[in-house]
Amino acid sequence: MGAAEAPLLAVARHGRELVFVGNGRWIAVHGRALEELVDAALADSGGADSARIDFSGVRALDTVGAVLLERLIRGLGAAMPAPALVGLERRFEPLLDEVSRGCHEVPPATVYVNPFVGALNVVGRTVAETARDGEQFIEFMGAATVAMLRVLARPTTFRLTSMVYHLERTGFRAVPIIALMTFLIGAIIAQQGIFHFRRFGATTYVVDMVGILTLRELGVLIVSIMVAGRSGSAFTAELGSMRMREEVDALRVMGFDPIEVLVLPRLVALIIAVPLLTFLGSMCALVGGGLTAWVYGGISPEIFIARLQEAIALNTFEVGMIKAPFMAAIIGLIACMEGMRVGGSAESLGAHTTASVVKAIFLVIVLDGLFAIFFAAINM
Amino acid sequence: MNPAPSDRTVPSREPIIRVRDLVVGFGERTILDGLSLDVMPGEILGFVGKSGGGKSVLTRTILGLTPKRSGTIEVFGEDIDTLNAVERRAMERRWGVLFQQGALFSSLNVKQNITFPMREYLDMSPRLMDELAIAKIEMVGLSPDVAEKAPSELSGGMIKRAALARSLALDPEILFLDEPTSGLDPIGAGEFDELITTLQQTLGLTVFMVTHDLDSLHTVCDRIAALADGRVIAAGPIETMLASDHPWVFAYFHGKRARAAGFADQQRGR
Numbered sequence: 001m002g003a004a005e006a007p008l009l010a011v012a013r014h015g016r017e018l019v020f021v022g023n024g025r026w027i028a029v030h031g032r033a034l035e036e037l038v039d040a041a042l043a044d045s046g047g048a049d050s051a052r053i054d055f056s057g058v059r060a061l062d063t064v065g066a067v068l069l070e071r072l073i074r075g076l077g078a079a080m081p082a083p084a085l086v087g088l089e090r091r092f093e094p095l096l097d098e099v100s101r102g103c104h105e106v107p108p109a110t111v112y113v114n115p116f117v118g119a120l121n122v123v124g125r126t127v128a129e130t131a132r133d134g135e136q137f138i139e140f141m142g143a144a145t146v147a148m149l150r151v152l153a154r155p156t157t158f159r160l161t162s163m164v165y166h167l168e169r170t171g172f173r174a175v176p177i178i179a180l181m182t183f184l185i186g187a188i189i190a191q192q193g194i195f196h197f198r199r200f201g202a203t204t205y206v207v208d209m210v211g212i213l214t215l216r217e218l219g220v221l222i223v224s225i226m227v228a229g230r231s232g233s234a235f236t237a238e239l240g241s242m243r244m245r246e247e248v249d250a251l252r253v254m255g256f257d258p259i260e261v262l263v264l265p266r267l268v269a270l271i272i273a274v275p276l277l278t279f280l281g282s283m284c285a286l287v288g289g290g291l292t293a294w295v296y297g298g299i300s301p302e303i304f305i306a307r308l309q310e311a312i313a314l315n316t317f318e319v320g321m322i323k324a325p326f327m328a329a330i331i332g333l334i335a336c337m338e339g340m341r342v343g344g345s346a347e348s349l350g351a352h353t354t355a356s357v358v359k360a361i362f363l364v365i366v367l368d369g370l371f372a373i374f375f376a377a378i379n380m
Numbered sequence: 381m382n383p384a385p386s387d388r389t390v391p392s393r394e395p396i397i398r399v400r401d402l403v404v405g406f407g408e409r410t411i412l413d414g415l416s417l418d419v420m421p422g423e424i425l426g427f428v429g430k431s432g433g434g435k436s437v438l439t440r441t442i443l444g445l446t447p448k449r450s451g452t453i454e455v456f457g458e459d460i461d462t463l464n465a466v467e468r469r470a471m472e473r474r475w476g477v478l479f480q481q482g483a484l485f486s487s488l489n490v491k492q493n494i495t496f497p498m499r500e501y502l503d504m505s506p507r508l509m510d511e512l513a514i515a516k517i518e519m520v521g522l523s524p525d526v527a528e529k530a531p532s533e534l535s536g537g538m539i540k541r542a543a544l545a546r547s548l549a550l551d552p553e554i555l556f557l558d559e560p561t562s563g564l565d566p567i568g569a570g571e572f573d574e575l576i577t578t579l580q581q582t583l584g585l586t587v588f589m590v591t592h593d594l595d596s597l598h599t600v601c602d603r604i605a606a607l608a609d610g611r612v613i614a615a616g617p618i619e620t621m622l623a624s625d626h627p628w629v630f631a632y633f634h635g636k637r638a639r640a641a642g643f644a645d646q647q648r649g650r
Contacts, residue, residue: 028551031504062551063583067508067515094582099515344532345486 009037011044018048020072020083023057026065038068042075051076056087066092066099073100140337144267147260162265170231170266171273175280177230182222182281186214186288194297203297207304208311210289215317219282221368224327227274228360232335235266236356239339240349248340258340267332274328275321282320315380323371327364334360394457396421396554396586397442402451404434404441411437413610415451419554424580424587426597428632429607435590436480438607439556442588443477444468455554473501475554476547480562482539484531490517490542491527497549516545519582521575537568541575548579555580557589561596569593573600594638606632 008030010021020041026034045051053072061069076083088096113121151158193206239262242248248258286308293299299307338356342349395418404412411434419425429435440446442453444460453460455471463471484493494513498504514524520541531539540560547555560576561569573596580587591597597604598618605615606629614624621633632638 028502028504031502031508035505035508063515063519063548064502064504064508064512064551067512071511091584094578098519098578098582101518345530347487348532 007037008034009041011041013048016047016049018045018051018076018083020051020053021057022053022055022069025060026058026069027060027062028064031064034065034068038072038075042072045076045079049080051080051083053083053085054087055085055089058088058092061088061092061095063095063099066095069096070100136341137333137337140340141333143259144263144333144336147257147264151260151264157260158268159261159265162261163269166266166269167273169234170227170269171276174227174230174273174277178223178226178277178281179284181226182214182219182284183288185218185222186210186285186290187292188288189213189218189285190289190292191296194293198297204299204303204307206289206293206297207299207307210286210293211308211312212316214285214289215282215312215320217320217368219285220278220320220323220327221364223274223277223281223324224331224364225361227270227277227328228331228335228364229357231270231273232331232360233353233357235332235335236339236342236353237349239263239336240342240352243340243342244344244349263332263336263340266336267329270328270332271325274331275324278320278324282317319371319375319380323368326367326371330363330367331360334363394421395419395454396456397588398452398454398457399438399442400452400454402438402441402453403449404437404446405449410449410610412441412448415607415611417605417612417615419586419588420603421553421586422584423602424576424589424600426601426604427588427590427607428592428597428604430628431592433607434610435607436558439558439588439590443475443556473550474552475556476550476552477556478540478544478547478558478560480558482531482543484539484543484546486531489528489530490522490534490545493531493542494546494549497546501550513545513549516548517542519548519579520545521571536563537565537572540564540572544575544579548583551583552585554586554588557587557591559590559592561591561593566595569595570599576600594640 008022008024008026010023012019012021024030053069055069058065073083073085190206190210193209194203197203197205197209239248242262248262251258251261290299290301290304293304294301335356338352338359342352397417397419399415399417402412402415403410415434415438417438427435427438437446441448442455442460456474458467458471460468460471484490485496488496491510491513494516495509498509498512502509514527517524517527522538522541522545526534526538526542531542534542540563544560557576561572564572573593576587576589577600579585589596589601601618603615603617604621605612606621606624606626607613608626608628613626614621614629618633621629624630624633
């Protein structure tokens, strides 16, 4: 295509008649240039009372060209009798007809809102949504409890295979990462403790600190957070994509209760897996702490164990373990509930998976706080 | 058939898609085994075959979504293996694809779905893009207020239409349709067939349509190609199909459903 080509649109005035001469290829690649030409032509079309558009030089016309030609015709038609279009090749006529049939009013996208009112609106919606969240959580917990009671009444209906499968995925497969993480946490706490207690000459107290901290709080917290991120997100994504593909509806119309078939096995698997992982995690944290105490603080394993026996009563260990199944239930319920709330789009799946992990971790920490108050009240 | 609206580079009697000795397989299984097919510019080619027989695989292979083992594919007269990345992108601009489930981006509304490829490839003002999007929406027979809706708010037929509007966003020369009428009621399917014919004539498209819909084959397709055993066993207008004595083709075009769609009448008439 040479540069010597005639301009895409030329305007000439013959007395009170405007003559537009189109040339070349009115196609998408020239979109911007064409639009500018058309708008400029429309802008100084005043003072004429008739117009003619000669398109015999146009060799190619696609939707972009047709829409712009239509804009030109329509724009001119607003100020004078509809312009005559001559020379348009016959093959382009159906396209122009198709394009001019529409209304071309682009619906307004956004409406202006006062930012203050907008902000209030957002706050209000968030509050209402949070309340609805809470309501739904309680409802879901109720549904799960009912399903659990129904299964307890007829234990043969429990999906043991499914539960074992989820137990393997959420429990057994998580062992290496949980062991490694809690080992490192134990080691880090011990190392920090040694540096600070050494100044008071109370190095051996590091054993008390590591023991109480990991058995009571950190073991169960680290495991819960890890499980929420690892298995909770997986549950939400699985159930969510099942909902998107109407698999959940298929279960329901076949007479199955999705809560019983999908949620209960996962929930039970988590309630079994998290205490086991917590025990493992606490032990690994003690090993990590003991090793660091030996290397950094010169506390030999014999002294560490003897000191641990003195410092830690059984109830410290029990406090940690009692919390574990509750944490598991919270994570499982949140994950499954969010999964069941996924709508039709990929975006909704992502949003609910994020919500699942964030809410689960938040509630785990809130619950831990409530337990701390409770155990303090009963002197445990 | 109508010639193409823009000055297309392909001379009119050369096939716009030329597939030769194509072999595609996954692992041990060979799906397409020495398939050859020509699609002529400006025609609507219906592609039929057994479920799982490789119809979609052929489409995906031409589009470059599935790797092939051997054979050549030429589109617009150019071998797709020899193209570099820039040429490849230029070629992708010249075809539009309607996926079976629509494949509208669920995070964008309909208008954004249609303007998405325009934003990427074309230099024009947002106002013109919006206007074009509305024009395309109306071309496929949807009302303009669909523009602001999310794909999840649309019915199956509307999704197909919106997806068709998106596949037309860049004024393609070839349109690939993967079972465009599946999941539509007969009236909706009939309207869709009509729409495809109209668009094909208005925009001068070449249409490659994978379909099972005997009515579509009957009413819209200029030519039909039948796939069995990994190759095209018959290609030509409906008369050729009806005359074929290949057992699968015979069963397909002489079955009860084919008779209901009016194929047998045509045969009796000859």
